[in-house]
Amino acid sequence: MTARLLPFAVLAALLWLTAALQLLPFAQWPAWPLDPARMEIGQILLGFGLMPRGVVALLAGGVLGLSGAILQVVLRNPVADPTTLGISSGAQLALVMATMLAPGLLDGGRWPVALAGAGLAAMLVLAIGARRGFAPVTMVIAGMLVGMTASAVATAMTLAQGQYLLSLVIWNGGALVQQDWSGVRVLAGVLAFGAVAAALLARPLRVLSLGVEGASGLGLNVAMVRLLAVGVAVILAAAVSAELGLIAFVGLAAPALARALGAVSIPRLLALSPLIGALILSVCDGLVLLVAGSLGEMFPTGALTGLIGGPLLIWLLPRLRGSTPPGTERAEGPAPRRGRPAPLLIALALALVMAALVLVWIGRVPGGWTVLDARSFSAFLPMRLPRLIAACSAGAALAIAGAILQRLTANPLASPEVLGVSGGAAIGYAGVVYLAAAPTALALTGGTMAGGASALVLIAAFVSRRDMPAERVLLAGIAVSALASAVLSAAMAVGDTRSFQILAWLSGSSSAVTMPGALALAAMAAVLWTGALAARRWLAVLPLGTGVAGGLGLPLGLARMVLIALAGMATGAATVLVGPLSFVGLMAPHLARRLGLARPGDHVTGAALIGAGLMLAADFGARMAGFPYELPLGLFASLIGAPWLIWLMMRSRR
Incomplete structure (x- = not known):
């Protein structure tokens, strides 16, 4: 058994020896015991740098x-x-x-x-x-x-x-x-x-x-x-x-x-x-x-x-052997179903509008909290309005993607962050940064969308060839996220200006959003919401399983590809603003289901409104918590999402 490892041991030794000989010819290697007082610079680098590194x-x-x-x-x-x-x-x-x-x-x-x-x-x-x-x-x-x-x-x-x-x-x-x-x-x-x-x-x-x-x-x-x-x-x-x-x-x-x-x-x-x-x-x-x-x-x-x-x-x-992870609908009990969802959806929309108005009017100054007067309001509105629109739109897009993925996989633990869609979007963003000399906002958005959709296609292609339950889809997505994180770490560790651009984007910020960019993101969220509503029959049938869906005449291949494309585009559009990790795509659809919004159209709409509100709150916290400095938007969204995720996974037993 150990004989099979001998070639790898020889390879490791040869690689280290090559590096050592590039640093210093063998004839000049220092004698043992090492004494830095009698060694030259090259010998010190070898004896106290490369040698211990090989052993470490x-x-x-x-x-x-x-x-x-x-x-x-x-x-x-x-x-x-x-x-x-x-x-x-x-x-x-x-x-x-x-x-x-x-x-x-x-x-x-x-x-x-x-x-x-x-x-x-x-x-x-x-x-x-x-x-x-x-x-x-x-x-x-x-x-x-x-x-x-x-x-x-x-x-x-x-x-x-x-x-x-x-x-x-x-x-x-x-x-x-x-x-x-x-x-x-x-x-x-x-x-x-x-x-x-x-x-x-x-x-x-x-x-x-x-x-x-x-x-x-x-x-x-x-x-x-x-x-x-x-x-x-x-x-x-x-x-x-x-x-x-x-x-x-x-x-x-x-x-x-x-x-x-x-x-x-x-x-x-x-x-x-x-x-x-x-x-x-x-x-x-x-x-x-x-x-x-x-x-x-x-x-x-x-x-x-x-x-x-x-x-x-x-x-x-x-x-891997195991059971369905906690947090499934069956483990938590049936979700409530609201008979008349329209009043709740209207209330959520009104609450979102009121919250946006309040957050525009209040703020912090060196002396503490204040309510802006008319003059200050008119001065600050051009700066605050774009980021409010962008934050709400990004939250809505992530929530729509999460609702689609949860129904597509029949598992409420699914989300863009968990299924690797956000990781793929991050790779797409980094690819544009490294390949384009002067990447435009349109190119970055296109790259993130393509990366998110590609990651989801990769996962779908992998699990479609195997008889795997829904939790395996989650784990495959997490594997893709891990691979994406490793690629990003390798790219950022080089340390050039592009690395710092990616690092700054990873934690998310809406400070540089312009009004045209915010309106474009809002339009994208509206288009995605419309597309999800148009696919509401698919979203209603797919959670019942492939056998039932096929028996009802659902075009499974087309339905999955369209929904994958919608989720990938939604995640890519939002990821440009908030970074690849926020958990809004996990929380918002689940909260919508807990509020009784069970039908697909109501579920998607409610999730979009809740996601917009969550990201609006995260943006406000990012601006105000570290005043006068702005903290990362993605950090605040993650701090909201992580406790929710932990509670969700711990609350139910088999």
């Missing part, structure tokens, strides 16, 4: 591979790892917050802060999973959504602090750059701790693999074993985040490849996964060094490992 890549990969293997065994989930369960993103957010808000917490090292963030994220995901019997699909959906939210908040906070911007962008990507051998000593100790802990846990984990009832019947304290095993995995992942930043999906790939190589027993899986993880990260870092030596551009190694995760997660998807 092996150690960090081993730590992450072991962490992923422990999580997969204890949760009986083949796609669990520190990335998919949100553990690494929790550590990342904690470190970013400490760096910006309380740097004194880092005086004792980054470890305690990273461990606290990783632990809180793991506790949240486990709390959600415990209510559903730790079903694999539920765990991964919860973990990746928690991770997406933490990453969005970390990105927005990074953007708000210009003095930390470049260093945090590179660190968030997982940079393996070393200046001495301290990182080697730390990670070697961590890996030794993990190896001892894995050896002690191997037998209890083997008993736990019999199932909860069987393990309990043999006298095993299941809760204690789970807690200890997850605790060890969290410590391992937090250590890597503290030392190197966010390195994604090594913990997912290593155990998967170990199983593919025949590691069927738990002790063998725990032993082989760190070795494979070390080789994966070492090869990735060697490729980064090779590119840097040829092109002169360096980007974090973690950005490259992230490119592995999306395709690997999609490949593992058919092998």
